Amino acid sequence: MDFESKLMELGLSLPQVSVPGGNYVSVNIRKDIAYVAIQFPIMNGEFLYQGCLGHGVTTPEGYKAMQLCALNVIAQVHQKIGLSKIVGLNHIDAYFQAADDWDESPEVVNGASDLFMELLGQKGIHSRAIFGVDKLPRNFCVGLTSSFTIE
Numbered sequence: 001m002d003f004e005s006k007l008m009e010l011g012l013s014l015p016q017v018s019v020p021g022g023n024y025v026s027v028n029i030r031k032d033i034a035y036v037a038i039q040f041p042i043m044n045g046e047f048l049y050q051g052c053l054g055h056g057v058t059t060p061e062g063y064k065a066m067q068l069c070a071l072n073v074i075a076q077v078h079q080k081i082g083l084s085k086i087v088g089l090n091h092i093d094a095y096f097q098a099a100d101d102w103d104e105s106p107e108v109v110n111g112a113s114d115l116f117m118e119l120l121g122q123k124g125i126h127s128r129a130i131f132g133v134d135k136l137p138r139n140f141c142v143g144l145t146s147s148f149t150i151e
Helices: 003-009 059-080 105-124
Strands: 027-030 033-039 086-096 127-132 142-150
Touching: 003 105, 027 059, 033 059, 059 086, 059 105, 059 142, 086 105, 105 127
Parallel strands: 086 127
Antiparallel strands: 027 033, 033 142, 086 142
16 A cells, blocks of 8 residues: 555645745755654644643644654655655654643654554654753644655
8 A cells, every 4th residue: 555545544644845944955865864854743834733732732632743743754755755765764853842740752752653654664663762842943842853764
């Protein structure tokens, strides 16, 4: 089954590819590694899931927000490289802003990890790091960077 069929099966669709908000590129290729710049929960230009996890944004909403970040990663890779050229997902760095008493970041980041595994199968196996930060741009609750090995 191709990834588009898998997306439809999950009730998801790829968002429009966003453009960088500064002086950088969305996908930077060095030899056989593609680095994808931070992606936020944006759907077709609409900023979603703004606020702090545990204070205005629930853990299930955070999961969906991180899933949307992963969809934006996939959209970038699909447009700039082509998913057929992906050897595998290497690593993701997940960023979140949260209330002081909230501590459910692994569950939220699973929104991205689960989607990568669903869509890419064995190519979606990855390592990850999770960072709590004081503030993210546009008050997004989460953000995601990634790297892929490509042909």
